Amino acid sequence: MGRDKLSLPIAEGSHVTVLDHVTDTAAQVADRVWLLGPSSTDGRRFSRDLRVSVAGELVSGQSAGLGIQVIADKRPYQGPLAALANGWEQVLACLSRPDWVWVLAGDLPGVQVEVLCTLAEVLQTAGPMVDGVLALREGRWQPLLGCYRFSAGKAFAKTHGDGEQHLSAALERLTLRMVDGLALGWPDWWLRPVHTLEDYQEWLQQKDQDLR
Secondary structure (H helix, E strand, O other), X not given: OOOOHHHOEOOOOOOOEHHHHHHHHHHOOOOOXXXXXXXXXXXXXXXXXXXXXXXXXXXXXXXXOOOEEEEEOOOOOOOHHHHHHHHHHHHHHHOOOOOEEEEEOOOOOOOOHHHHHHHHHHHHHHOOOOOEEEXXXXXXXXXXEEEEEHHXXXXXXXXXXXXXXXXXXXXXXXXXXXXXXXOOOOOHHHHOOOOOHHHHHHHHHHHHHHHO
16 A cells, blocks of 8 residues: 555545544454554564553543553464464453453445444344354455354464465354345445555545435
């Protein structure tokens, strides 16, 4: 993209960034929010929008006081499977075991509380044999927009430990359910990640058209 996409504004003239929006949305439903970055100090790359203290607590105008913690990815730039395996390990070391965990990519500028609540509700009613519930967009699973039982972390760790690099290999070890956002009437911009500048511009257009 040529710049840090997490620092992009979610609307023209807005001071709220993509990262602000994702963390704020997560903080409305989760007891704790963890931001996994390339290293404990690399969190400072968000310094245009966020202030990270020496202790690692993340603070911003939108997210201040919401208990957002930066943790280091010990195996950076190896893809989402390595990141999830590492992140799960660190959260387990710091917290008592939660019932479930939402997993959110940082580049979801339109994600809504309704999406996260629906994923959790489906997981709760699905029974203990279901390991996770993922959003479905354009017929594709979105493993980085999902709600997982905490025990699912074993599959990420085991798959990565076996030398696999692709997240899909870990998902094959899990029993998953899907939530089709289109069928529920969710606007596409709620679920759409932004990977390129063109993605971002199209996302802004989708959002603006829908909100008119």
